[in-house]
Amino acid sequence: MARRTGRRPGNQDTRESILDAARRTFAEKGYDGASIRLIATAAGVDPALIHHYFGTKEKLFLAAMESPMDPVDVIDAAAEGDPAEIGIRFVRVFLSIWDGPGGTAGVALLRSVVGTEWTTRLFREFILTQVLRRAVPRLGLDEAEGPLRVSLAASQMVGLALARYVIKVEPLASAPAETLVAAVGPNVQRYLTGAL
């Protein structure tokens, strides 16, 4: 097991073994089926320790998958302010994370989500239960049409990440973030609040 920092070796080992146990348990049971209790048993630790290190199951999942971001945090950041500019803010926050040090982890994550059937299935479940369902009320969307709106916006964001950071299609890959915010933001906004 590679140790990333020299600090707190004991804690770091515990943390890593929880993450390993989480990956195995999520792979085996799916997102809903993998309880903190099951993960704790697999890691040989007390469930309280998992809560102490990671907080919620959602946060543990994102840490285990080495996600550079919590999509719900991005949604919350975008939701604050003028509702007519949610799309603009969403794209801006999203790009700031991917253009930053988290981008490399993002590429690895995206490769992993797409690469194998079990990671795809696991993320499908996570996106549905943890991201889309929570995004609809947070963005103040109608319950009936909100899910389609949010999944359309997600299709644009995942495509943008794939084209810019994984496939690196030029000139998209080198375009300044604000060029893309201005180009993509209004399209995301239309998905969320426009006439479809």
Next chain:
Amino acid sequence: MARRTGRRPGNQDTRESILDAARRTFAEKGYDGASIRLIATAAGVDPALIHHYFGTKEKLFLAAMESPMDPVDVIDAAAEGDPAEIGIRFVRVFLSIWDGPGGTAGVALLRSVVGTEWTTRLFREFILTQVLRRAVPRLGLDEAEGPLRVSLAASQMVGLALARYVIKVEPLASAPAETLVAAVGPNVQRYLTGAL
């Protein structure tokens, strides 16, 4: 080597060995570096036979990658008719291919493009030289801003394919094609001809 049909076993074997040689040569030399002549040598056949079976190098590449579609054909189909509805037509043709029998091959292709570094690199080169550059004049776009417009549209299309067919995010995955044509078409149109 699995034989797909019982017809013309000799030709089928030749075809398959050309495709195998093409895959190896593209992987080794990249899209530009892999000439028909090199592929013919690797397959132990005459270059004329490759042209006979596959036509151009572009078509050979798409066959070797088991692509369900030639993106340039989709662009050409979308380009014909009212320029204000290119986006609508593009999404409609694109979905009709992915919703049809080619969809399974499309999913495999997308997994493969994203899955490994060499396929990503190969497709990056192919998309740049064969798709984006040819799309700009075919869609009647300005030479300077056309490439960004086309790559933005591509980001939406690849994201749509990923969300609908690979990750299968609901309700996007089960939405009727025409619902998505109406939702996504205008966004693609804006990328191509709108104010960015």
